[in-house]
Amino acid sequence: MNIDxxxxxxxxxxxxxxxxxxxxxxxxxxxxxIQAQKEGRPLRVYCGYDxxxxxxxxxxxxxxxxxxxxxxLGHEVTFLxxxxxxxxxxxxxxxxxxxxxxxxxxxxxxKTYADQAFRVLDPAKTKIRENGEWLSKxxxxxxxxxxxxxxxxxxxxxxxxxxxxxKGEPIFLHETFYALMQGYDAAAMETDIQVGGTDQLFxxxxxxxxxxxxxxxxxLVGVICGILPGTDGIQRMSKSMGNIVPITSTADDxxxxxxxxxxxxxxxxxxxxxxxxxHEIDEVERAVAAGxxxxxxxxxxxxxxxxxxxxxxxxxxxAQENFIKMFQQKEVPDEMPEYxxxxxxxxxxxILAAGMAESKSKARGLIDQKGVRLDGETxxxxxxxxxxxxVLQVGKRRFLRVK
RNA sequence: GGGCGGUUACCCAAGUGGCCAAAGGGGACUGACUGUAAAUCAGUUGUCAGAAGACUUCGAAGGUUCGAAUCCUCCACCGCCCA
Numbered sequence: 001m002n003i004d005x006x007x008x009x010x011x012x013x014x015x016x017x018x019x020x021x022x023x024x025x026x027x028x029x030x031x032x033x034i035q036a037q038k039e040g041r042p043l044r045v046y047c048g049y050d051x052x053x054x055x056x057x058x059x060x061x062x063x064x065x066x067x068x069x070x071x072x073l074g075h076e077v078t079f080l081x082x083x084x085x086x087x088x089x090x091x092x093x094x095x096x097x098x099x100x101x102x103x104x105x106x107x108x109x110x111k112t113y114a115d116q117a118f119r120v121l122d123p124a125k126t127k128i129r130e131n132g133e134w135l136s137k138x139x140x141x142x143x144x145x146x147x148x149x150x151x152x153x154x155x156x157x158x159x160x161x162x163x164x165x166x167k168g169e170p171i172f173l174h175e176t177f178y179a180l181m182q183g184y185d186a187a188a189m190e191t192d193i194q195v196g197g198t199d200q201l202f203x204x205x206x207x208x209x210x211x212x213x214x215x216x217x218x219x220l221v222g223v224i225c226g227i228l229p230g231t232d233g234i235q236r237m238s239k240s241m242g243n244i245v246p247i248t249s250t251a252d253d254x255x256x257x258x259x260x261x262x263x264x265x266x267x268x269x270x271x272x273x274x275x276x277x278x279h280e281i282d283e284v285e286r287a288v289a290a291g292x293x294x295x296x297x298x299x300x301x302x303x304x305x306x307x308x309x310x311x312x313x314x315x316x317x318x319a320q321e322n323f324i325k326m327f328q329q330k331e332v333p334d335e336m337p338e339y340x341x342x343x344x345x346x347x348x349x350x351i352l353a354a355g356m357a358e359s360k361s362k363a364r365g366l367i368d369q370k371g372v373r374l375d376g377e378t379x380x381x382x383x384x385x386x387x388x389x390x391v392l393q394v395g396k397r398r399f400l401r402v403k
Numbered sequence: 404g405g406g407c408g409g410u411u412a413c414c415c416a417a418g419u420g421g422c423c424a425a426a427g428g429g430g431a432c433u434g435a436c437u438g439u440a441a442a443u444c445a446g447u448u449g450u451c452a453g454a455a456g457a458c459u460u461c462g463a464a465g466g467u468u469c470g471a472a473u474c475c476u477c478c479a480c481c482g483c484c485c486a
Contacts, residue, residue, distance in 0.1 A: 232430095233441080242431090256439070263440050296438040327439045362432085365447050369433040383453070395432075396439065 001073070003033055009069055012278045013062070013271040015198050015226040021205070028221045032192055042076040047195040048131065048185060049117075050082035051109030056116045057244035058306070059228045059237035062272045064120040066195045066225055071125050075193075078127040079117055080185060081110040084135040088178045116247055119310050134188040135181055146180045149214050150207070155179070158202050183207030191220045198227055228272050233262030251311040255319035256327075258303035263295050266302060274305045332391050336399040341386055347372070348382040350402060356394040371395050374402075 186208035209219035230243025287293035308316035357363035375390040
C-alpha cells in the first residue's frame with residue numbers, strides 16, 4: 001500500500017468538525033508516515049479505554065478497528081487501560097459527572113476489556129499498559145505544573161462544559177483534571193499518534209499536543225474517529241441509551257441488532273466498524289444509489305461482516321440463515337425459552353411468570369392490542385385458562401415454548 | 404457563611420387547595436404498512452380489578468384541612484448571586 005492509500009485508509013471515518021483541523025492532521029499524518037518509513041521505525045500509536053463497565057459494545061470497537069489498521073501497517077499499538085483516568089471519569093461525553101469507581105472495579109473491568117479487545121486487535125502485536133503506571137507517580141507539584149499549561153477559559157470553551165454552564169448544571173473541579181491526565185498519558189508514552197472518538201477532540205488535540213510540546217516532544221497526530229450511532233440510528237451508541245450492540249451478544253443477536261439499524265446510519269457502520277476498504281464501501285454505496293443493490297441486501301452484507309468479525313464466517317452465515325428464516329419467512333425461531341404449564345394457569349399467569357410483561361396491566365394492554373398470539377392465533381383474553389401447549393408470541397420478538 | 408430559586412412518572416416539562424393517576428413533548432411498547440429499516444397512521448404507557456371502582460405516587464418526614472403535587476414546619480440534595 002502506498003502512502004496515499006495508507007492515509008486514505010487511516011483517515012476513513014474520521015471526523016474533526018472543522019475542515020482546517022482535518023487538513024492539518026491529514027498533512028501531519030502523511031508526514032509522519034513518510035518519516036517513519038525513512039527511519040525504518042514503527043509509529044507509536046495508542047488509544048485509551050476507561051474501564052467503566054464490563055461490557056464493550058460496537059461503539060468501542062471503532063477505535064480498535066482503527067488501531068488494527070495501524071497494526072496491519074506495521075506500527076506499534078498500545079491498548080491503554082485508563083486505570084487512573086477511570087477514577088476521575090471523563091466528562092467529555094456526558095452532561096453529568098460520572099459516578100466515581102473504586103480501584104477494585106476498575107481493575108476487574110480492565111481485565112475483561114483487554115480480553116474483549118483481542119477480538120479486533122492482533123494479540124501478538126498489541127501492548128497493554130495502564131496509565132496508573134505513570135499517573136500514580138505524579139506529585140501534587142507535578143500536577144500543578146501541568147496545570148500551568150492551560151487556562152480556565154480553554155476549559156470553559158469546551159462544548160460540553162459550556163453547555164452545562166449555560167444550563168446551570170454542575171461542573172466539578174475534578175473533571176478538569178481528566179484532560180490533563182490524558183494529555184500526560186500521551187507525553188509519558190512519547191506518542192506519535194493518538195486515536196480517539198470525537199468526544200476526545202479536546203483531550204487529544206488540546207491537552208495531549210500542548211503537554212507534549214511543553215515537555216519538548218513533537219506533538220502527536222490525532223486520529224479522531226466518528227461516533228457510531230446506536231441501533232436507533234440517531235443517538236450515539238451507549239449503554240445508558242439502551243441502543244447498544246454488545247460485542248458479547250450471540251451471533252444471531254448481533255446480526256439481528258445490526259439489521260434493525262435504520263438505513264440512514266448504514267454508511268457510518270460501514271466506515272467505522274467493518275474491515276472493508278474505502279473503495280469497497282464506495283462500491284456498495286454506489287450500487288445502492290444506482291438501484292442495482294437493494295438497501296436491505298446492503299444491510300445484510302453489513303450485518304454479516306460485523307458478525308463475522310467477532311464470530312467468524314461460519315457463525316455469521318448461520319446467523320444470516322436464521323434471520324432469513326425467522327423474519328423474512330416469518331417462521332418461529334428454533335430456539336426459545338421454554339415453560340412448563342402448571343395446572344390452572346391463565347394466559348396472564350404464564351406471561352407474567354415468563355417475564356414477558358412487567359405487570360398484569362401491561363399484559364392486559366398487550367392482549368387488548370392484539371399483540372399476543374398462540375401458535376399464530378391472536379388471543380382475545382388473558383384471564384382464561386391457558387388454551388393449549390404451543391408457541392406463545394408476545395409482540396414481535398418475544399417467544400416462549402409452552403409445554 | 405449570607406440572599407434567592409428549584410426537586411413532578413423512563414427523560415424534559417405543565418400544574419400553586421377539590422374538575423389530578425396528574426397537560427404537552429420525547430422515548431418505549433402494540434397494531435397496520437414494510438425490508439425486524441425509515442417515514443406514516445391508529446393505540447397503549449402507576450398497580451390491582453371484567454367494569455364501575457379501589458389503592459399507591461409529584462425529593463423525605465411531620466402538620467393544617469372534609470379534602471394537599473399545590474398551604475405550613477423541619478430535613479436532604481441541586482442551581483444562581485454575594486463572600
